[in-house]
Amino acid sequence: MSSQFPWKNRPAPEKPKTAIYCLKGCGGCDEAIIDLNEAILEVVDKVDVVLWPMEVDSRYEALESLKEGEIALSIIHGAVCDPEDEKAARLLRAKSRLVLAFGACACFGGMTGLEELRSDQGHAARGERTYPLSKAIKVDYALPGCPPAASLVAEAIGAFMDNQLPPRGATLAPGKALCSACPRNRSKPARMEITRFRRIHEIEADDSCFLAQGVLCLGPVIRSGCGEACIRINLPCRGCFGPAEGVDNTGLNFVSGLASLIGAETDEEIKEVLEGIVDLPGYCYRYSSPRAGLEAIQGGKDHAEDRHQTDRQNDHPDRRAREDRTVPRRRR
Amino acid sequence: MPPLLSRADRTERVLIGRPAEEMPRIAPNLCGPSRISHNMAAVKALDDLYGVEPPPAARLIRELEFNAVHIEEVSRFFLDIFGSTIAGPDAALPHIPGILGRVGKDIGLKAINVRKKNRRIMIHLFGKASHPEGGLPGGVSRGVVEQDRDWIREAAAESLEFAQFAIERFKDTVLADKTYFNAMMDDADRLRTCSMAMVDERNEAAVLDGLLRIVDPDGKEYAEFSPGDYARYIGEWQESGSAGSFTYVKPLGWKGMTEGQGTSIYCVGALARLNAADAMQTSLARKEADFMIATLGSRPVHRIPANHWARLIGGLQAAERNAIIAADPLLTSKDIRNMNLRLKGRGVGAVESPNGTLFHDYETDERGIITKAKIIGPDRNNAAALGLYIQKIADAFISGTDVKEGFPDRVVKILQLYDPGIFYHLAPGKAPLSVVIRNSRGEVVREINQQPAR
Numbered sequence: 163m164s165s166q167f168p169w170k171n172r173p174a175p176e177k178p179k180t181a182i183y184c185l186k187g188c189g190g191c192d193e194a195i196i197d198l199n200e201a202i203l204e205v206v207d208k209v210d211v212v213l214w215p216m217e218v219d220s221r222y223e224a225l226e227s228l229k230e231g232e233i234a235l236s237i238i239h240g241a242v243c244d245p246e247d248e249k250a251a252r253l254l255r256a257k258s259r260l261v262l263a264f265g266a267c268a269c270f271g272g273m274t275g276l277e278e279l280r281s282d283q284g285h286a287a288r289g290e291r292t293y294p295l296s297k298a299i300k301v302d303y304a305l306p307g308c309p310p311a312a313s314l315v316a317e318a319i320g321a322f323m324d325n326q327l328p329p330r331g332a333t334l335a336p337g338k339a340l341c342s343a344c345p346r347n348r349s350k351p352a353r354m355e356i357t358r359f360r361r362i363h364e365i366e367a368d369d370s371c372f373l374a375q376g377v378l379c380l381g382p383v384i385r386s387g388c389g390e391a392c393i394r395i396n397l398p399c400r401g402c403f404g405p406a407e408g409v410d411n412t413g414l415n416f417v418s419g420l421a422s423l424i425g426a427e428t429d430e431e432i433k434e435v436l437e438g439i440v441d442l443p444g445y446c447y448r449y450s451s452p453r454a455g456l457e458a459i460q461g462g463k464d465h466a467e468d469r470h471q472t473d474r475q476n477d478h479p480d481r482r483a484r485e486d487r488t489v490p491r492r493r494r
Numbered sequence: 495m496p497p498l499l500s501r502a503d504r505t506e507r508v509l510i511g512r513p514a515e516e517m518p519r520i521a522p523n524l525c526g527p528s529r530i531s532h533n534m535a536a537v538k539a540l541d542d543l544y545g546v547e548p549p550p551a552a553r554l555i556r557e558l559e560f561n562a563v564h565i566e567e568v569s570r571f572f573l574d575i576f577g578s579t580i581a582g583p584d585a586a587l588p589h590i591p592g593i594l595g596r597v598g599k600d601i602g603l604k605a606i607n608v609r610k611k612n613r614r615i616m617i618h619l620f621g622k623a624s625h626p627e628g629g630l631p632g633g634v635s636r637g638v639v640e641q642d643r644d645w646i647r648e649a650a651a652e653s654l655e656f657a658q659f660a661i662e663r664f665k666d667t668v669l670a671d672k673t674y675f676n677a678m679m680d681d682a683d684r685l686r687t688c689s690m691a692m693v694d695e696r697n698e699a700a701v702l703d704g705l706l707r708i709v710d711p712d713g714k715e716y717a718e719f720s721p722g723d724y725a726r727y728i729g730e731w732q733e734s735g736s737a738g739s740f741t742y743v744k745p746l747g748w749k750g751m752t753e754g755q756g757t758s759i760y761c762v763g764a765l766a767r768l769n770a771a772d773a774m775q776t777s778l779a780r781k782e783a784d785f786m787i788a789t790l791g792s793r794p795v796h797r798i799p800a801n802h803w804a805r806l807i808g809g810l811q812a813a814e815r816n817a818i819i820a821a822d823p824l825l826t827s828k829d830i831r832n833m834n835l836r837l838k839g840r841g842v843g844a845v846e847s848p849n850g851t852l853f854h855d856y857e858t859d860e861r862g863i864i865t866k867a868k869i870i871g872p873d874r875n876n877a878a879a880l881g882l883y884i885q886k887i888a889d890a891f892i893s894g895t896d897v898k899e900g901f902p903d904r905v906v907k908i909l910q911l912y913d914p915g916i917f918y919h920l921a922p923g924k925a926p927l928s929v930v931i932r933n934s935r936g937e938v939v940r941e942i943n944q945q946p947a948r
Contacts, residue, residue: 188523190624196573197623199610200603273523277508308523309624361862363515363540363630366831395621395628395636400519440861444512448520 178234181213181254183222185247185295186274187240191265192216194309195237198316205319209234213254222250225257233258235322241267241274242293255299260327262318262334266308266402268295269333270450273308279443303327305334308402308449311388335387337407340399343386346371355425359438362398372398373423376438378445383409383416402449413446509867514543514841514858518629521854521869528871530563530616530626531847534702535854535869537629542722543841543856544631546834551827552633553703558646558819559619559626560702560845561812562612565653567848568660568809569612570914571802572605601663608656611649615816618642633831640826650816654778657810661782664806669789678790678799682890686711686753686796687879688743688760691770692846693718699771699811701846707770708743711755713794716743721844724853728870731878740878741870751882761879762850762872763912764804769794776818779811798883801911805848837862849913851875876912883908895931895940902927902942 184192196202196217212233213220225233236258242248255261263269275292295301305318318334321327328334341347349370360376372379379398385406392399401412409415426432505524512520517536522529534556541548548556613623619636620628628635638646668674677683693707694700708716708727717727729744742748746758753759760766768787774780786803787793795804819825842855850872857866884905891901906925909916929942 188525188529188625190523190529193624197610197613199606273520274508276512276520279511309622361513361515362635363544363632363835366833367635391617391621392627395619397519397621397627397635400516400627440513440863441511444516 177208177210179212179228179232180209181222181225181233181236181258182211182216183213183236183238183240183250183254184216185238185240185250185268186243186292187265187267187272189216190309191239191267194265194307194312194315197312198319201316205323208323222253225253228257230256231259235260235262237262237264238295239264239268241272242295242298243274243291248298251295251298260302260322260330261295261299262303262305263295263301264305265310266306266404266449267292268301269304269306270294270404272449275450276444276448279447302330303332303334306385306402306404307335307388310335311391313389314387333385333404333407335385335403338386339406339409340381340384340386340388340390340393340403344371344381344390344393345369346393350374354423356420356423357425357435359435361440367396369396378420378439378442380412380416380445382419383412400445400448404450412450413443416446417442505869506867509856509864512864514540514856514862514864515631517854517856517864519627522625525871528847528849528852529624530560530620531845531852532854532869532871533620533626533629534560535843535845535847535852537631538702538721538843538845539841539854539856540629540631540843541841542843543838543858543862544835545838546632546832546836548633549827549829549832550824551637552830552832554819554822554825555619555634555636555638555830556629557702558638558816558825559616559628561816561819562615562649564701564809564812564848565612565657565816566609567805568653568657568813569605569609571660571664571806572601573609604656604659608653611652615646615649630831631835632833635830637828637830638825643820643826647817647820650813650820653813654810654817657806657813658778661806661810664803668802674799678797682887683798683883684796685761685798685879685883685886686755687757687882688716689766689769689794690760690762690851690875691767692844692851693771694775697772698775699767699773699808700775701767701808701812706844706851708760709770709794711753711757711794711796713769717745721853722842724842724844724855724870728875733881736881738874738877740881741875742878751878751885753882759878759882760875761912762846762875763801764808764848764850765795765798765801766850767808767846768804774807774811776811776814778814779807782807782810798908798911802914805914808848847872849873849876873913880908880912892929892931897929897931897940897942901929 182192182195198205212228213222213225215221233254236254238251238254238261240247242251266272271292271294278292303318305314307314314335321334336343341350346369351374354374356373356376358376359378362377365375365377367375367377373381377398380401381399383406384399384401385403388403405412405415424432424435426435505521508524509517509520517540518533521536522533525532537556616623616626619634619638620626688708688710690706690708692700692704694704697707705718705720706724706727707718710716719727727744728741729748730739730741731748732739742758743760749756749758751759768774768783774783786800786807787795790797790800837858837860840857842853844851844853846852852872853868853870855868856864859865887904887908888901891898891904902925905927906916930938931940933939
């Protein structure tokens with residue numbers, strides 16, 4: 163019998179293979195995926211999860227038998243800390259068409275990088291490091307956050323399932339700085355002058371702009387998209403979503419802006435105001451120490467080439483934004 | 495992921511040089527599954543560091559959030575970690591949809607709903623559920639308004655119903671299963687050590703505020719102390735060849751891997767909370783605890799497989815407490831911070847995480863910058879008891895260089911009784927354990943390696 167309806171005999175389309183893997187992390191990003199709640203049942207129904215050690219008995223070495231590019235999407239979270247991490251990352255890259263750096267550790271290196279701020283002891287002195295995923299492999303997309311916000315996770319997975327992902331190289335979160343979305347934005351004075359810095363436990367914060375109250379908040383330089391999770395519980399931003407579009411270096415950009423807000427004239431007055439700030443590098447680089455190229459600032463190895471490999475792709479929006487950006491004038 | 499016992503010391507190194515008030519926002523992100531507990535232990539350490547007591551509303555808010563953590567444990571029985579408990583002790587664990595299929599989609603969706611509602615409490619009060627950011631010395635950063643009371647009350651009511659259902663289901667499927675029940679009653683899984691846990695002023699089981707109590711293997715109180723005095727009662731012993739130290743009851747001295755009266759080994763966790771306290775705090779939990787003790791013999795209960803059961807009872811108490819807190823008029827008071835802060839230079843906080851007692855100990859300079867940090871988590875508190883347990887089981891599996899099949903998997907089951915998050919997703923034979931047998935000269939005479947975990 164000739165095949166009048168040839169499609170009837172075609173095999174059902176294969177579910178796209180998906181891998182979810184943690185390098186060195188705390189497991190919070192796995193929880194962020196499970197925070198899809200009921201929707202996760204629809205997701206696992208539509209994909210073939212070939213690797214997810216948190217939930218499925220699976221090991222990355224088993225992927226060796228897959229063809230290159232056989233995995234449609236690998237979601238990798240955690241930082242790169244040792245050769246085993248690099249090996250796992252490279253294998254997943256080889257077997258995947260798309261790689262998503264998921265969470266602050268994969269995107270920027272994460273909080274364990276804080277130890278590198280101290281050179282006297284700790285893993286920095288022993289030659290150990292914490293790196294973002296892009297240091298080991300090419301990354302197609304980034305979804306920052308510690309962990310990424312549930313709404314953005316749902317959007318990203320939805321975009322992948324519907325084949326609606328943006329051009330490669332995109333960060334799957336809004337590009338604007340947190341200040342633009344902050345519910346306290348309206349209380350930010352047109353002209354801010356900080357005459358005294360205070361730490362968050364020293365005040366009973368009201369609902370006005372933290373910086374205006376003299377409390378360090380990274381809102382001006384950090385990407386929005388988190389739902390202002392910390393602001394809404396009356397705590398300032400500590401930067402888990404990483405630099406906003408156009409921000410090359412969280413710390414340098416933040417300090418540059420902060421310096422223009424100091425309400426003091428003489429050197430003594432400025433010094434007195436600045437003495438209210440403690441552990442500035444720890445605030446600025448809490449989630450992104452390795453990516454910030456701190457060693458370059460300290461006169462060490464230049465990590466400029468490590469910064470966001472995806473930036474070099476011609477269609478990367480962040481690179482275009484930087485080329486178009488004019489240098490902001492220092493506020494007086 | 496890094497070896498378990500190395501996490502605490504790495505975390506300690508990262509904390510040095512950071513402002514103390516940032517600890518609740520930094521410590522959780524560096525630790526594995528007990529992130530929320532690390533946040534709360536850090537907050538309690540800050541209270542001690544600044545010599546300040548939070549106002550009543552702040553205490554209620556903290557307890558509301560922390561109880562949500564213990565309730566979430568109950569939902570995990572049906573979603574991932576405890577799937578083997580429901581299905582039987584030796585079942586391999588498929589992923590979430592597989593487990594839902596095993597328990598039925600309706601129950602699975604109920605578990606997801608309870609998890610979601612309790613994580614909403616964590617997010618609303620402490621910013622995030624995976625990495626809480628909230629908590630300040632002397633209080634909390636966000637209060638509860640009257641408009642929140644209804645959904646909090648609803649979450650507590652659903653949690654209470656689900657916790658009761660979970661215990662009944664445990665009785666119907668696990669206790670009624672002779673294989674599992676006999677395993678629970680096997681003397682090979684009976685470990686007579688001291689128990690340590692937090693108790694309130696009535697010596698009832700507490701998770702957030704209270705003293706630490708150590709009882710001996712017969713259940714008699716040995717010591718009761720405030721968290722700040724932990725170093726007088728908890729010593730650390732470094733056994734050669736061991737990756738980390740063993741903690742023990744310091745005044746008794748290190749007696750080696752021994753159990754029974756006179757041992758200085760203690761355990762923490764859900765079962766220890768039942769053993770160390772005279773009773774549970776709430777009525778339904780008390781009734782369930784009494785039933786458990788009567789079923790298994792008498793208090794203290796040393797049948798370690800009962801840890802899973804005790805965990806459910808702890809979740810029930812947490813749900814009962816949240817139902818009470820949700821109705822408390824003080825919950826919506828605007829007085830959520832005590833600003834009378836006086837930096838002392840050292841602060842210790844303790845909480846009962848689901849896996850057991852967790853200590854955070856900070857020292858600071860005159861500016862409140864961390865100069866020294868020490869964290870003793872439930873894994874470290876239980877290390878000696880675990881070592882003893884494994885030694886007992888090893889005696890049954892190993893003779894000379896002969897190792898009976900199934901020994902590594904048996905060890906995994908032991909580990910999971912203290913920390914259900916360990917290797918729960920792995921099928922039998924897949925856990926990354928090595929068995930190394932040495933002769934009296936310390937030379938390796940046999941080594942069995944299972945696959946390494948990644």
